[in-house]
Amino acid sequence: MGLRMIAQTIMFLSLFSVAENKFIPGKSKVVEGDIYFNQAEKRPLGDSTKAQTRSFVASTTPVSVRWTRPNIPYVIHDSILNDKTAFDAVNNGMKMIQDMTKNCVRFLKRSTEKNFINVTNIGGGCYSGVGQIGGEQTVNVGPGCGTPGIVMHELLHVLGFWHEQSRSDRDTYVQIHFENIILGKAVEFDKRSGQDELEKNISYDFYSLLHYKYNTFAKLDSLDTITPTKAFGHVPKTALGQREQLSATDVRKVLWMYQCTAECKSPQLTNGTTSPTTDRYMAWSEVTYTCTTGFQLVGPSRRTCVPQSDGSSGWSGMEPFCASPANAYYTQYCDMETDCFKLQYGVYSTGAATLRVQYGPTTTEGTGPDFDNTYRSDTAGYLVMEAKGANVGDTASLISRRRIQEYNGDRICIMFYFNMFGTDMGSLTVNANGVKVFEQLGSTDNNSWRMVCRQVNPPWHWSPWWAYYVSLRMDAKRGAGVQGDIAVDDVYVGPCKSIPGYSGVMCPTK
Numbered sequence: 001m002g003l004r005m006i007a008q009t010i011m012f013l014s015l016f017s018v019a020e021n022k023f024i025p026g027k028s029k030v031v032e033g034d035i036y037f038n039q040a041e042k043r044p045l046g047d048s049t050k051a052q053t054r055s056f057v058a059s060t061t062p063v064s065v066r067w068t069r070p071n072i073p074y075v076i077h078d079s080i081l082n083d084k085t086a087f088d089a090v091n092n093g094m095k096m097i098q099d100m101t102k103n104c105v106r107f108l109k110r111s112t113e114k115n116f117i118n119v120t121n122i123g124g125g126c127y128s129g130v131g132q133i134g135g136e137q138t139v140n141v142g143p144g145c146g147t148p149g150i151v152m153h154e155l156l157h158v159l160g161f162w163h164e165q166s167r168s169d170r171d172t173y174v175q176i177h178f179e180n181i182i183l184g185k186a187v188e189f190d191k192r193s194g195q196d197e198l199e200k201n202i203s204y205d206f207y208s209l210l211h212y213k214y215n216t217f218a219k220l221d222s223l224d225t226i227t228p229t230k231a232f233g234h235v236p237k238t239a240l241g242q243r244e245q246l247s248a249t250d251v252r253k254v255l256w257m258y259q260c261t262a263e264c265k266s267p268q269l270t271n272g273t274t275s276p277t278t279d280r281y282m283a284w285s286e287v288t289y290t291c292t293t294g295f296q297l298v299g300p301s302r303r304t305c306v307p308q309s310d311g312s313s314g315w316s317g318m319e320p321f322c323a324s325p326a327n328a329y330y331t332q333y334c335d336m337e338t339d340c341f342k343l344q345y346g347v348y349s350t351g352a353a354t355l356r357v358q359y360g361p362t363t364t365e366g367t368g369p370d371f372d373n374t375y376r377s378d379t380a381g382y383l384v385m386e387a388k389g390a391n392v393g394d395t396a397s398l399i400s401r402r403r404i405q406e407y408n409g410d411r412i413c414i415m416f417y418f419n420m421f422g423t424d425m426g427s428l429t430v431n432a433n434g435v436k437v438f439e440q441l442g443s444t445d446n447n448s449w450r451m452v453c454r455q456v457n458p459p460w461h462w463s464p465w466w467a468y469y470v471s472l473r474m475d476a477k478r479g480a481g482v483q484g485d486i487a488v489d490d491v492y493v494g495p496c497k498s499i500p501g502y503s504g505v506m507c508p509t510k
């Protein structure tokens with residue numbers, strides 16, 4: 001992390017030198033050549049063919065530049081706040097992208113996120129990096145760039161998209177008139193060497209916000225630099241380079257890149273209601289759960305529709321249900337936000353191990369979850385034992401303060417989600433009434449939350465009136481490496497049959 005931070009700082013310091021295409025009032029072509037590379041060799045597009053090739057190689061895997069969250073944190077620099085035109089354009093541009101993509105991606109004011117964009121109006125030019133670069137990255141909205149269309153163009157770069165005419169297949173669609181291009185600017189018309197995943201999935205779009213205008217970088221405004229090929233002669237050259245709004249294909253690109261085409265099933269809630277009421281819950285949309293009077297909500301009050309790697313989508317966290325007050329009494333649920341965590345659990349540890357509520361990625365990125373499980377949000381918590389700072393074998397234990405009583409003969413279940421990946425991982429052991437019901441030794445090998453449910457065997461001293469108690473203990477033991485954190489979220493202890501979709505297969509005794 002230390003090295004990465006330093007690298008970012010250096011890159012950032014040199015960032016202000018890249019606005020080589022200054023805005024000239026009255027000329028529409030100036031918004032181009034607006035990409036900076038904030039990678040190993042951060043140079044504006046076309047500064048060096050070599051650098052460009054290398055960056056284009058990176059771009060053939062769009063996933064590597066995609067933001068890891070659908071919410072893109074931003075800050076607005078004072079230089080924008082002082083310029084009403086630019087300020088309005090930035091706000092409108094962000095809103096238009098959100099609206100057009102049905103909140104597939106959202107721009108949210110930054111709280112403490114490590115990776116974020118800083119929208120500035122410093123020096124000249126409209127420019128941006130492509131994709132998430134890591135740390136703070138500048139999007140400049142200089143004089144003359146203050147229209148929602150130009151802002152959206154830059155924000156599309158932020159989201160990970162290159163100029164449309166840099167596609168490897170562009171020669172089928174457009175002809176470049178190199179003889180009309182300003183000397184030294186031909187490199188701005190370079191194309192990528194190979195077909196990337198995006199190109200395979202989505203075809204060329206003349207109407208993209210990311211397309212050059214027909215006379216971009218022309219020696220004279222009256223000269224054409226890029227026009228549709230004969231085969232596409234029906235497309236007027238004036239259609240190229242619009243800066244009004246996302247084209248239909250631009251929207252599709254965003255949905256594709258951020259896996260927002262999948263939908264979640266309508267949420268079910270007996271004795272309660274969910275909102276909004278719609279027959280389409282798109283990826284990254286949220287639903288809220290409310291119980292009818294007299295019933296208590298057990299589980300999260302809000303969930304997020306999260307795209308899965310296989311293209312499907314599923315609701316985040318545990319499925320909530322509405323319990324009668326009597327049933328709720330025998331139930332304990334914690335989403336690991338600070339309140340319930342303190343109320344319901346005590347932490348005991350050996351050595352230097354600690355268990356604490358974490359928001360957003362773990363301190364050392366790539367060794368623990370990026371998100372909580374419940375809400376899939378940067379601002380929601382989960383419990384983590386970080387390997388860093390602890391010694392091999394140190395154990396942090398979560399112990400329930402209250403013993404949950406069995407109710408009316410219903411079996412008690414323990415359900416929780418855990419996330420363990422990284423190298424030389426330790427172990428997570430779960431005990432109920434001193435009996436081991438679950439153990440994970442070592443990593444699960446991918447950064448995902450996994451659900452575990454166990455039915456608890458009645459202790460030998462169970463009483464004739466069917467009342468027994470369950471106390472829960474989870475032990476997170478640090479492994480040999482520093483790169484393996486152990487995280488837990490959404491812990492439920494209560495009647496098995498309350499769990500929506502409960503079955504003995506889902507919650508075995510061991």
Ligand SMILES: [Zn+2]
Binds near residue numbers: 034153154
């Ligand atoms: Zn651009």
